[in-house]
Amino acid sequence: MKQKIGLELTDCLKELHLPTVRECYKEQADLARRESLSYERYLLELMEREREVRRQNRIIRLLRESKLPLEKTLSTFDRKRLPRKIDAQINVLLDGSFLDRTENVLAFGNPGSGKTHLLCAIGYELVQQGRRVLFKSCNLLVQEMLIAKRDLKLPRLLKQLARYDALIIDDIGYVQQNRAEMEVLFTLLADRYERGSVMLTSNLPFSQWEKIFKDPMTTAAAIDRLVHHSIILELNLQSYRLEESKKQKEKINIMQT
Ligand code: ADP
Ligand code: MG
DSSP: OHHHHHHHHHHHHHHTTOHHHHHHHHHHHHHHHHTTOOHHHHHHHHHHHHHHHHHHHHHHHHHHHHTOOTTOSGGGOOGGGSOHHHHHHHHHHHTOHHHHTTOEEEEEOSTTSSHHHHHHHHHHHHHHTTOOEEEEEHHHHHHHHHHHHHTTOHHHHHHHHHTOSEEEEEOTTSSOOOHHHHHHHHHHHHHHTTTSEEEEEESSOGGGTHHHHOSHHHHHHHHHHHHHTEEEEEOOOOOHHHHHHHHHHHHHHHHHO
């Protein structure tokens, strides 16, 4: 009789897609009998386990989907290098509420100042909270959009991108773009305006964005949309790599003297 119930229960749990309950229910039932737990407590224990495993799986899936470089997290980022004000801004960003307000995060600074690492690290933490994030270099994103446009699938791609809470566009303006490239980029920014957060990094200050968007009108329109609800991080720091290699040389010098 007990065996028959077990088989039927296993069937049910399979059909209902509750793999963790299926795995644990027997062992938990033995425990519940031994410790005279109530039915409710037993059920709660199983449901909590199922939920926990699902949450973990979701985060693994989101992380894979995000294409974030996994080595660029906060644990490998030296926040002490940052000015106090930016460090405080990061704390605010980490709670993720800027995504609900569809605010943008714009990180500026010279090459090597840590823009990409910082935005990736924030993205990683947001994924841990169950948020959908996508990391792309501006170049790759533009090329993908051009292909989609050629195949008359740009609206579909924009719809896919709209599903992400945050779109991290890395290195906007790094490569000189032609008109067609600039147009799709503008289409994307216009499409996301007040609908989803954009997090971007750029070596170019706004004053040089005409290099990206070619004519003054489009440039102003693009900047306007991005800045309207935004948090700007100015990372005017010395290159991390340069600083590290200097430290290394100093160490060698000390050792030699
Ligand atoms: P940017 O995007 O501004 O050009 P990156 O984020 O690519 O700069 O940083 C350059 C390199 O230095 C990367 O390998 C990055 O991991 C490292 N780096 C930059 N800032 C820091 C920091 N504060 N702590 C640890 N590593 C850093
Ligand atoms: Mg970068």
